[in-house]
Amino acid sequence: MRRDVFQAIADPTRREIINLIAYKALNINSVSDHFEVSRAAIYKHIKILTECGLLEVKQKGRERYCEARLEKLDEVTTWVEQYRKTWNDRLDNLEEYLNNLQNK
Template sequence: MRRDVFQAIADPTRREIINLVVQKPLNLNAIAEKFDISRPAISKHIKILKECGLIVIEQHGRERYCEAKLDKLNEISEWVEQYRQFWERKLDSLENYLNELQKIKKDENSTK
């Protein structure tokens, strides 16, 4: 199954794992201790994050450390940006329309 960054951040546990490892690299046990779910469940979440390119796992001696690699979040930023621009144009148009209505109303009141 091909996973993408949107699937990775869709789950609150995975978002929290990202928040943890963005602060500093953590080993798998340290991450698992932060949650009330099983170690295998955490491992599955980490596997998904790794597949999506949001974390890398590096071996340091006998320990495996997860480190955030957030470049892939740019995909989300770019996707959101198109909608931000869309709504910005719509709201600008609404503002212009309301300003025009206000001007018309003001002109009508001044001629009375």
């Protein structure tokens, strides 16, 4: 299985899970309470997030708490940002072009 961050955040449910636990660790049942699908389905999403390092699970008695490990999202930022200069330049060119049109 491919288990990279890009694939992990491709699924909307997983993005919601990340959002849920971003500010407060929750145990697995609490996470799944927020969704319509079964606990087993959510469990699988959590497993995927764990496997790609976006989430860490910590045992606490019979519960297991999910903590976000969002540093891994840096990989995404890095990939996206490498193109920012290019697309900003293009937007600048468009702006310039429109300004020229207007000044005629």
